[in-house]
Each structure stands twice: as structure tokens, then as C-alpha cells.
Amino acid sequence: MSWNTFGRVLRFTTWGESHGPAIGAVVDGCPPGIALSEADIQPFLDARKPGQNKFTTQRKEPDAVRILSGVFKGETTGTPISLLIENTDQRSKDYSEIANTYRPGHADYAYDAKYGFRDYRGGGRSSARETAMRVAAGAVARKVIGEVRILAYVAEIGGDRIDPANFDRDEIARNPFWCPDAEAAKRWEKLVDDARKAGSSLGAVVECVATGVPPGWGAPVYAKLDSDLAGGMMSINAIKGVEIGDGFDAARLTGEQNADAMSPSENGPEFAANHAGGIAGGISTGQPVVCRVAFKPTSSILTPVASIDREGKATEVRTKGRHDPCVGIRGTPVVEAMMALVLADHKLLHRAQCG
Numbered sequence: 568m569s570w571n572t573f574g575r576v577l578r579f580t581t582w583g584e585s586h587g588p589a590i591g592a593v594v595d596g597c598p599p600g601i602a603l604s605e606a607d608i609q610p611f612l613d614a615r616k617p618g619q620n621k622f623t624t625q626r627k628e629p630d631a632v633r634i635l636s637g638v639f640k641g642e643t644t645g646t647p648i649s650l651l652i653e654n655t656d657q658r659s660k661d662y663s664e665i666a667n668t669y670r671p672g673h674a675d676y677a678y679d680a681k682y683g684f685r686d687y688r689g690g691g692r693s694s695a696r697e698t699a700m701r702v703a704a705g706a707v708a709r710k711v712i713g714e715v716r717i718l719a720y721v722a723e724i725g726g727d728r729i730d731p732a733n734f735d736r737d738e739i740a741r742n743p744f745w746c747p748d749a750e751a752a753k754r755w756e757k758l759v760d761d762a763r764k765a766g767s768s769l770g771a772v773v774e775c776v777a778t779g780v781p782p783g784w785g786a787p788v789y790a791k792l793d794s795d796l797a798g799g800m801m802s803i804n805a806i807k808g809v810e811i812g813d814g815f816d817a818a819r820l821t822g823e824q825n826a827d828a829m830s831p832s833e834n835g836p837e838f839a840a841n842h843a844g845g846i847a848g849g850i851s852t853g854q855p856v857v858c859r860v861a862f863k864p865t866s867s868i869l870t871p872v873a874s875i876d877r878e879g880k881a882t883e884v885r886t887k888g889r890h891d892p893c894v895g896i897r898g899t900p901v902v903e904a905m906m907a908l909v910l911a912d913h914k915l916l917h918r919a920q921c922g
């Protein structure tokens with residue numbers, strides 16, 4: 568069984584390969600009566616799409632989305648919403664060299680080991696083309712959680728971190744890195760460009776904050792909001808680590824340091840801190856839900872790396888073609904979408920049980 572579906576009440580399935588004629592998603596379980604059009608989805612796809620600057624892959628995909636079902640007279644009907652994007656910029660010849668060799672760090676060997684056969688063009692199903700459909704499905708999810716605002720930004724590239732003192736929300740959309748620190752963004756221009764020119768790549772840390780999540784979303788044991796968030800985020804290509812709130816840093820604090828002290832106020836409890844990242848016992852507390860993810864450096868690089876071919880013979884792999892020098896940059900809108908999809912599912916789950 569090849570699992571391509573995520574969610575419990577708001578479920579979405581993605582399909583398609585990098586070099587197939589199209590990719591798509593089916594979002595099922597969306598409540599009826601929500602205003603939805605392609606214009607609600609397209610801006611999020613435009614944020615993720617490749618070829619926008621020299622710090623991302625030079626593939627040119629317009630990623631124009633079409634809604635094929637589930638919407639009538641501008642509103643969701645409660646039936647499955649089918650979303651489709653045509654693939655328009657495939658260059659299969661770029662990948663002919665990796666047909667018989669395995670890019671170390673990529674999915675090539677693992678796919679062959681599992682299936683014995685793989686669509687190597689652009690990485691087939693392992694290509695991050697799939698993440699375009701999560702972004703499209705995420706835009707539908709955002710309509711379900713209109714009360715929530717989600718913001719993701721790149722906090723670190725190649726080990727160079729933003730300075731929290733320079734945090735400027737408006738700066739995020741002003742530079743090509745989704746970076747809230749103008750000084751860091753300036754430094755990253757050279758950092759990422761140097762890596763690209765050297766035939767190398769860099770990793771990144773992306774932070775995502777959801778505000779306006781009311782207390783009560785989540786479940787105590789096997790559908791914890793944090794475990795679903797972690798699972799959802801880890802399902803994004805190239806993410807190798809997820810932290811909720813202080814994450815691993817919490818292990819370095821004492822109980823009193825880590826406590827989010829509470830006091831009464833007219834609008835419910837007030838918290839002195841948010842080490843927990845807005846989730847306790849698997850359930851949202853009403854504080855911002857905070858999640859941090861680690862993107863590994865792109866594995867398709869021009870620098871030769873030792874590998875093997877399909878016959879098991881030693882070889883060297885040097886990946887040509889058009890690749891992102893730092894996948895975390897284009898991964899940022901995908902992280903936002905995944906946050907929206909998990910929260911929307913939990914909103915509907917909460918409503919189903921608690922009204």
C-alpha cells in the first residue's frame with residue numbers, strides 16, 4: 568500500500584509525478600458553503616513556484632491551478648474538491664544520467680529497493696512537485712480555519728541564523744528568502760550564491776507560527792495535535808527534524824524554567840511564556856502554535872559524490888539539471904500549508920466530538 572492520503576476529517580490525497588502530464592489533489596471532507604475559487608489558491612502556489620529568482624531552481628512552472636469539482640456557484644458543496652495543475656516545463660533528458668545511478672541522499676536507491684522500478688524523470692513521485700498540491704490543498708484548509716493566521720519564515724540557512732532583535736514581519740515578503748531579518752537576508756545572498764556556484768547546497772531551518780488557534784483542538788493520545796503536526800511536517804520532502812515550541816531546548820531547561828506560568832485575566836488565562844508551543848497534552852492551549860523544521864541540503868548537486876549504479880558497481884554521481892540550492896526557501900510556503908491542513912483537520916475533529 569502506497570499511502571498518499573493525509574488527515575482524518577479533512578482528508579487530502581495527492582497524485583502525480585514530476586514529469587507526468589499533470590499533478591493533482593483531492594480534498595475530501597471540506598464543509599459545504601465555504602466561498603472558494605481558484606483565486607483563493609493561486610497566490611499560495613505563486614509563492615512556492617520555481618524560477619522566481621537565482622536562489623531557487625530555474626524550472627519555469629506557472630503552476631496554474633484548476634478546480635474540477637466540489638465547488639458550485641462559488642461555494643464548496645461538501646463533495647470532493649479536485650485540484651489540478653498541468654506540468655509544463657519538463658526536460659526529461661536532464662535526468663538521463665541518473666536513470667541507472669543513485670543520487671546519494673535522494674530517494675533513487677530507496678525507491679528501486681522497494682519497487683524494483685522507478686520513474687527517474689525529475690525524481691518521479693519523490694520530486695517536490697508533489698508539494699505544489701499540498702500548497703493548493705492547504706489553501707482550501709485555510710478557508711476552513713478563517714480564524715487562524717499562519718506565518719512561516721526561514722530562520723537559518725547554512726548555519727547562519729537570524730537575529731531575533733532584527734525580526735520584522737514586513738521584511739519576509741521583501742526578500743527572496745522569506746527572511747524576517749534584512750541583515751541576514753543580505754548575508755544569505757552571498758552564502759546561497761556561493762554554494763550554488765561551488766556546485767553545492769545548503770540546509771535551512773523554517774519556523775512556523777499559527778495564531779488565533781482556540782484552546783481545545785487536538786486529542787489526548789493517538790491524535791495529539793503535536794504528533795499530527797510532526798507527522799505532517801516530516802512528510803514534506805527533505806525535512807529531517809521537527810520541534811514543537813522549545814523542542815530539544817526544553818530538555819536543557821528545569822521544570823520552573825520550562826513552565827508557562829499562568830495568571831487569570833478577563834479574557835481567560837494569561838501565559839508568561841510559550842515554551843510548550845501552544846500545545847499541552849496534545850491539545851491546543853490558545854497560545855500560538857509554534858513549530859520549527861529542519862530542511863536538509865539539496866542532495867542533487869554538481870559536486871561528484873561516491874555512489875553505486877543499478878548493477879551495484881561503484882560510480883560517481885554529479886547531478887546536472889535545474890535544482891534548488893537550498894530547498895528550505897521554496898519549502899517555506901509548503902510548511903505553512905501543512906500547518907493549515909493539520910489545524911483544519913483538528914478543528915473539524917474537535918467540532919465532531921465536542922460540537
Ligand SMILES: Cc1cc2nc3c(=O)[nH]c(=O)nc-3n(C[C@H](O)[C@H](O)[C@H](O)COP(=O)(O)O)c2cc1C
Nearest residue numbers: 673674693694695804805866867890891894897898
Ligand atoms: C520545495 C522543495 C524543493 C525541492 N527541490 C529539490 C531539488 O531541486 N533537487 C533535489 O535533489 N531535491 C529537492 N528537494 C528535496 C527532495 O524532494 C527530497 O530530498 C527527496 O525526495 C528525498 O526525500 P527526503 O529528503 O525527504 O528523504 C526539494 C524539496 C522541497 C520541499
